[in-house]
Amino acid sequence: MDRSPQGMTFISQAVEDLNLVPVSSQASSTNTSQVQISQMVAPVVEKTMNKSENLFFTGSSLTSQVHAAAINGDKGALHRLIVGNSALKDKEDQFGRTPLMYCVLADRLDCADALLKAGADVNKTDHSRRTALHLAAQKGNYRFMKLLLTRRANWMQKDLEEMTPLHLTTRHKSPKCLALQTALHWSAYYNNPEHVKLLIKHDSNIGIPDVEGKIPLHWAANHKDPSAVHTARCILDAAPTESLLNWQDYEGRTPLHFAVADGNVTVVDVLTSYESCNITSYDNLFRTPLHWAALLGHAQIVHLLLERNKSGTIPSDSQGATPLHYAAQSNFAVSKT
Incomplete structure (x- = not known):
């Protein structure tokens, strides 16, 4: 895994695009673990959340491992975890986010494809009732939207703010995603x-x-x-x-x-x-x-x-x-x- 500052660019971009938890000073450390990286992109879904609340995964948790594998694009680890426990393919973290959603956030198309082929639920929602397609639409990620739509992702699914992926797509100047x-x-x-x-x-x-x-x-x-x-x-x-x-x-x-x-x-x-x-x-x-x-x-x-x-x-x-x-x-x- 690339642990150089350049290799951390996708995390910084995810933070900027989706208001995720800011990257900690540990991000550039050569000792950064997969679990720590998954912690960096864990989103704050409640603005009023108590700051003392633990936002991160537990290091020994299988859930943290499968999310970390998705974020880091470790297709081999992802496959091994899912083969060992098929329920992990749709496992939610404390924000309701699945490995597929983290693949979108980290732009890991190969891992997302592997999860979908393994039977991951393309329309599963997080605690904000957002799907992986919502996240792809918000980022204007054409490749992900194309993949998710071919797997029957629901473009009309509403989140808690009554926003659909279709609404989010219209925020981008390029009509490419909208034309899917x-x-x-x-x-x-x-x-x-x-x-x-x-x-x-x-x-x-x-x-x-x-x-x-x-x-x-x-x-x-x-x-x-x-x-x-x-x-x-x-x-x-x-x-x-x-x-x-x-x-x-x-x-x-x-x-x-x-x-x-x-x-x-x-x-x-x-x-x-x-x-x-x-x-x-x-x-x-x-x-x-x-x-x-x-x-x-x-x-x-x-x-x-x-x-x-x-x-x-x-x-x-x-x-x-x-x-x-x-x-x-x-x-x-x-x-x-």
């Missing part, structure tokens, strides 16, 4: 057809991709609730184009792939009712919606897709496997009749 997902994406995600109608009426772009390459129709289709068909219809009524219906995200998935994945027969029915909807569109692994339906055992959707597959051909993936192979692999009996 638009209001229309979120309205479609939360299945709010009236909001979608209003935004489209005011010229919101229905074809703009978000951080994952998804357009609002992807999010509208990505619902188990049959009522999501109303949101999908609002978007399609505005522009039922071939481009919109067959738009592929960065993984090659169309809105139809997502409707199939959720087993939403109603939305699948609406999407495939358009002649321009490509029922045999391949994702990046060369799987069609029919492959997905067969693998997941959605028999009704399988029959619907076969019925509307005008090409008459049965698609194969990159390994030559057909939807029938997928159904057999999952022990689902699906026939064309």
